[in-house]
Amino acid sequence: MTRACIGLGSNLQDPAAQLQAAVDALARLPDSTLTAGSALYRSAAVGPGIQPDYLNAVAVLETALTPEALLDALQAIEQARGRRRTLRWGPRTLDLDILLYGDRQIRLPRLQVPHPAMARRHFVLYPLADVCDPRQPLPCGRTLEQLLAECPRQELERSD
Numbered sequence: 001m002t003r004a005c006i007g008l009g010s011n012l013q014d015p016a017a018q019l020q021a022a023v024d025a026l027a028r029l030p031d032s033t034l035t036a037g038s039a040l041y042r043s044a045a046v047g048p049g050i051q052p053d054y055l056n057a058v059a060v061l062e063t064a065l066t067p068e069a070l071l072d073a074l075q076a077i078e079q080a081r082g083r084r085r086t087l088r089w090g091p092r093t094l095d096l097d098i099l100l101y102g103d104r105q106i107r108l109p110r111l112q113v114p115h116p117a118m119a120r121r122h123f124v125l126y127p128l129a130d131v132c133d134p135r136q137p138l139p140c141g142r143t144l145e146q147l148l149a150e151c152p153r154q155e156l157e158r159s160d
């Protein structure tokens with residue numbers, strides 16, 4: 001089994017309900033066990049254009065699924081929640097990203113792990129720190145603590 005950290009994000013169609021439904025779907029994935037979930041964090045959309053605030057979280061799975069099979073399963077959950085891949089940086093009902101897959105570094109056309117943008121995304125690092133040991137070295141050789149210290153400060157609030 002491999003410990004995979006999944007980033008969740010939503011800013012359309014009742015984001016809190018979208019994230020809860022996504023966690024419920026992750027808990028039902030085959031050959032996998034949901035072992036932890038972060039708090040929900042609200043933040044302004046990062047990127048071009050004006051769009052609603054996002055809710056973000058991180059979930060941890062112990063899984064026997066291969067990285068590609070896990071990606072397929074996550075994309076099926078996104079589709080089931082009405083994800084339509086239109087604008088690259090546009091609003092979305094649900095975004096599920098594989099942030100970490102054990103200590104593996106994966107470079108495939110459809111999958112890069114660790115997620116290439118996570119080091120500069122406060123909305124990923126903060127929930128990840130809820131479920132990961134911040135002192136544990138990541139595959140990039142840095143610790144979460146170091147990434148958090150260097151990440152640009154942006155407004156982020158727990159949405160309990």
Ligand SMILES: CC1(C)Nc2nc(N)[nH]c(=O)c2N=C1O
Pocket residue numbers: 008009010043044045046047054056088089090095123
């Ligand atoms: C459009 C972009 C980059 N901005 C985001 N901004 C925030 N705050 N949270 C996200 O999950 C998020 N996802 C994205 O894909």
